[in-house]
Amino acid sequence: MAIDPPIVPTSRHSLAVERLRRSVLGGPGQTDPDLRRQVAAYANELWRAGKTDLPLPDELRPYLDKVTLAAYKVTDEDVENLRNGGFSDDEILELTLACAVGCGLGTLGAGLAVVGEA
C-alpha cells in the first residue's frame, strides 16, 4: 500500500516544491519510491505531531526518528549501523533526503495553513 505525505497548500513557490517532491519521493534511485514516500509521510507526521503510528521498517526507525526530531544528534555510529544493516550509502542518502523533505512539506503545511486570508 502506497502512503503519501499530505497535500500541501499552494504558495508562490509551489512549482519548485513540486519539482523537489517528485524527484526525491518519486524519481529514479536505489530505493523504492514507495519506501521514500512512506519515510516522508512518517517524518511529516512525526515532525508535526511529535508522534505517529504510521508504519516504517524497524531497522530505519532509530535513525529517521533522530533525523526528524534532532538531526544534530546523529552520529557516525548511527550511519554505520545502517551500513551494517545492509543499506548502501546511496540508499542512506535517499532515505535521509526523503525524511528531510517530509519534514519540509510538514513545515509548509503547518505554516501556509495559518497565513491565508482571514
Next chain:
Amino acid sequence: MRLSILHDGHAEAERQGLEEWERLAGPPSDVSLALAYRPDFFGDPLNAWIDGALRGESEWSSGDRELMGSFTAHEHRCPFCTGAHAAVASLTFGDERVGAVLADPDAAPEGLRAALGFISKLVSDPAGLGRQDAEPMRAAGVDRAGLEDVVNIAAIFVVMTRFANAMGFEGTDEEFAREAEGLSVTGYAEWRGEPSDPETNR
C-alpha cells in the same frame, strides 16, 4: 562528511564542474559537494526552490531572507547552515548586526523581528501554530506573498539542516565568507547550467 559518495563519488560531468568551481572560487564547501552529487535527484530542484525563495522578487531583501535562513538553522542547532547563511547575510548587514540578531531576534527591526518570531514558533511547535502567530507580521505590513516567502524559507532550512546535520557537514568561517562572495556573483541556481540574469542577479 559521513557518506564518502558526497565527497568524491560524483559522475564525470559533476566532477568537472566542481574542478571548474575550484579554479574560480577555491575548494568547494561540503554543501556544494553534496548538492553536486546526483544533482537531478536533489541539488538542482533544491537550488531552484532556494533561488526563488531567497533571491526571487519579494518584499523582503535578500539580506533579510538570508538572515531568516541562518536563524532557522540556528534554531535547529545546525552550525554549518547557520554560519554559511550568516556569512551571506553579513554582506548586507555586517557581521556584528547578524550576530546580534542570531543571539537575540528582538534586536531585529519590526518586520524581520516578527518573521523570526513566527519561524521560531513554526519550527518548535508546529501543532500549536495558529493564525494569531502571523498577526505581528501582518501588523508590520507584510502581505500574503511576503508571509508565504517566510514559510517557504523556514521549510527550506528544515530540509537543509536535517541533511547537513545528518551527513555531518563541516566548514569554517573563512570558507563560509569565501563561498558567500561567490554566491553573491552566481546566485544559487547558476553553476549547474541555469545561468543567472546579471541584471537581476537571479
